[in-house]
Amino acid sequence: MxxxxxxxxxxxxxxxxxxxxxxxxxxxxxxxxxxxxxxxxxxxxxxxxxxxxxxxxxxxxxxxxxxxxxxxxxxxxxxxxxxxxxxxxxxxxxxxxxxxxxxxxxxxxxxxxxxxxxxxxxxxxxxxxxxxxxxxxxxxxxxxxxxxxxxxxxxxxxxxxxxxxxxxxxxxxxxxxxxxxxxxxxxxxxxxxxxxxxxxxxxxxxxxxVKSTSISAFHQEKMIRSALVLKIHQYEDTGAIIASGTTSLPEHPGSTRNWDYRYCWMRDTYYTLNAFNNIGHFEEMEDYFRYIENVAQKESNHLQPLYSITAEDKLIEKELSHLDGYLGNKPVRVGNDAYTHIQNDVYGQVLVSLLPFYADNRFKNPNRQYTRQKIMDVIDKIEETMDQPDAGLWEFRNKAQRHCYTYLFHWAGASSAEKIADYFGDKSMKLKARNLKKASAERIEACRDPETGVYMQAIGSKDMDASCLQLISMHYLDPNSEAARKHLAGMETELKGSDGLFYRYKHSDDFGKPESTFLVCAFWYIEALACVGRLEEAIKYFEQISSYSNHLGLLSEDVDERNGSQWGNFPQTYSHVGQINAAYRIAKKLDLPNFL
The missing domain is CATH 2.70.98 (Beta-galactosidase; Chain A, domain 5)
Known part of the structure; x- marks a missing residue:
């Protein structure tokens, strides 16, 4: 097209x-x-x-x-x-x-x-x-x-x-x-x-x-629109935040990658709460935390990648053959089979998401004490799944690997657990968290290609994955190090498209090779650029990527590199969260004040 x-x-x-x-x-x-x-x-x-x-x-x-x-x-x-x-x-x-x-x-x-x-x-x-x-x-x-x-x-x-x-x-x-x-x-x-x-x-x-929102002078109007979009994707009754309000808008015409995104992904918790924290909105964070607490209290031996807005755990996927589909793109799906997947990064993401409520004095609450055992349960799940292959954040349906991204969040979750242990004064929790942090780092290093210095998608894999950009933005890699520079350069060579657009990966998956770039990956790239000090490039690409919005400033999930077309579910909270977090990272580097 x-x-x-x-x-x-x-x-x-x-x-x-x-x-x-x-x-x-x-x-x-x-x-x-x-x-x-x-x-x-x-x-x-x-x-x-x-x-x-x-x-x-x-x-x-x-x-x-x-x-x-x-x-x-x-x-x-x-x-x-x-x-x-x-x-x-x-x-x-x-x-x-x-x-x-x-x-x-x-x-x-x-x-x-x-x-x-x-x-x-x-x-x-x-x-x-x-x-x-x-x-x-x-x-x-x-x-x-x-x-x-x-x-x-x-x-x-x-x-x-x-x-x-x-x-x-x-x-x-x-x-x-x-x-x-x-x-x-x-x-x-x-x-x-x-x-x-x-x-x-x-x-x-x-x-x-909007007046109560903390947003810097850096592209303030875009940030206000993204914040407003993010806000209305929260189902206030339970605190859940959905990935998108639509279902079955194709990632690319004819791709059959038509998914129902009207649910709450645990993975998005970290990014979304980070965005709300960056714009100074704590009410939404606390509502979302309430939702996470309800999910964590469910009687299950593992956390699912996603739940319904009322924390229901069965999201049975069906195809509605009687509907034509968007611009004739079938199938139309309701429900999402990804709820059955094993995606072990969720445990670290929950711990990272919970950290502010234990380490930030603005969230002091004596009623948090009862979650101590639940925190320990999540830590135990990181230990239990340390060498278990999973579907990864891109939810591969027919392939399990030991993903670098999963280990990154094992590492980040264990780092958070160390700090949460201080809140409880729990020495055994802290020791276990430290050991898991070390074990996670060893497995991240096993993903590194010794010739190029690039961290690959999984242990033993030769495929690159844009999610590994976050090794820099989450400070697993020192942004000022040669290792970070090499890793970023390799990712750019393989996955970067025009105007800073970024592919998730380029290898074939269950549905063939991806044809569209994934917008949040471009914002991860912009964050990595800002972290390593390539600020002029970060600003240039931020402005170019933001231009792929529609006439109202709303962002889709995917963008076709060839003609700038919007595809995927819309508007996509992942993309707007990515825009908020990238702008915040740039503004901090520019030392711009936040306006309240």
Whole structure:
């Protein structure tokens, strides 16, 4: 595919759900009541069976533009019609603090208002259920439309004449009108005044949240957008943070690498908590820690790579053959078989993630004492799995190896356990952690190619892996050492693409050779550059990699090096976390102050 592909969509959310809205104000994706529920609008995966929620100009000749209201997750889509008239659609998910808690209903609010002249528009609202297999009956109420057949009631409350909604006929837009779609509790209050109040309160909430964020002057606007994106991927009810709100967007056309990412990966815990820490947001860290604690308390002999947003451990993977798939890319998958994999890096990642709650005085909490045995259990699992081959962070389905990345997190986890042992005053824990740190380092060194000085993907492997860049950024290798320089140079020669894009690896896996670069790897590369003092290159590549966003600054999982196309699930928290952490690393090197 020579033409550049971008995800021309914005995302709104309130930490209970997310809605994806394209540049023509069509809701292309919305799952209710949870991130991992069936979609009620899924045009992203099937134009016919996915339903729709569109605002349609009467004329076919128009242009649109789309932007976020500054420092918020409120999205505006503006229409400029060929007859000179125009209108805009403001979409948001209400979120604000009241009655000592956050109000975050399953409610999508759409405000339509003319901007020039008197445009004619129509509204098409046709939700579906059970991944497009069920079409609900529409029933007209006094000032709302009911959609029957869901587990809870779904309503569209509006001050547009209902006949126009039911018949999909156009009407003149002479002033502001409102559409409020709810799942569960409907909107019973006054429509116009309530929506305007919710809009003001939601705008105020997001701007206050941004004001409380610690972000340096280095590309501050990009960092604010990444932080806002990351925030709405947290399911606040449990504290879980999902990898993405979508499923089955292909890593590359025809690759069949179409995965469901609406779950919480333990691996991402370290990177995400690091990002929240870097921007000074401790509430989200503590919520995420609460989720991790619930996972750690499960009766199991090992930690899985991922869990559901409610810490469910069975995520059975199914293919939905009745759906066309994104741009015809099949299969469409729900669930993720990676939950069955052995990925032993998770133990070190949990320990590294927990460290701030024991070593940082800002998190002192006397109730942490009960987790002492759980900490020891995780340390024991590092010892137990030290020489066990695993699927690795890229989740190879038909290959087990003793991965360098796994040993890096054994080493980092043991280093964290040393410090946690000081909190408990536990000498035996500290001694065991030290021994495991040494054992992990020995196995990392076994991954090093003696001729090139490059650390390979696994013991005995000749394949390079971008995850090994983190040997530098996590200070296993001294960034000022010759060993770090050689390792980085070798990785660049093999895996670096144009503009600083980076491949995960280039060898064949279960699905052939990867065709797209993986965006978070590019940000790992940028961090490594900053660490070794190649700061000008780090800044240059940061700006180039950030340019692969869509029109709203949102980043995908993958980028095609040949034409800059976005692929993979979207937006990808991994990519936005990578951008935040890379910017933070550069800002520290530049000695730029953080703004609060």
């Amino acid at each position: 020579d033409q550049t592909h971008k995800y021309d969509m914005g995302v709104v959310g309130n930490c209970a759900y997310m809605a994806y809205i394209d540049k023509e104000a069509d809701v292309k994706w919305l799952c209710w009541p949870r991130f991992d529920s069936s979609f009620v609008f899924g045009g992203l995966l099937d134009k016919e069976k996915g339903g729709s929620f569109k605002i349609i100009p009467e004329t076919d000749s128009f242009e649109t533009s789309q932007h976020y209201v500054k420092n918020t997750n409120i999205l505006t889509t503006e229409f400029h019609l060929s007859d000179g008239s125009g209108f805009k659609v403001t979409d948001f998910a209400p979120r604000f603090y009241q009655y000592e808690r956050y109000y975050k209903p399953l409610m999508l609010v759409r405000k339509l208002e003319p901007t020039k002249g008197i445009p004619r528009v129509s509204v098409q609202c046709d939700p579906v259920g059970n991944y497009g297999k069920r079409v609900p009956e529409k029933q007209q109420g006094s000032n709302h439309v009911r959609f029957l057949g869901y587990d809870q009631q779904m309503r569209l409350t509006t001050n547009i004449p209902l006949s126009y909604i039911m018949d999909n006929t156009s009407f003149v837009l002479t002033g502001a009108v409102y559409l409020v779609l709810t799942y569960g509790v409907p909107l019973e209050a006054s429509l116009e005044s309530t929506v305007e109040e919710f809009l003001i309160k939601t705008k105020r909430y997001w701007r206050r949240w």
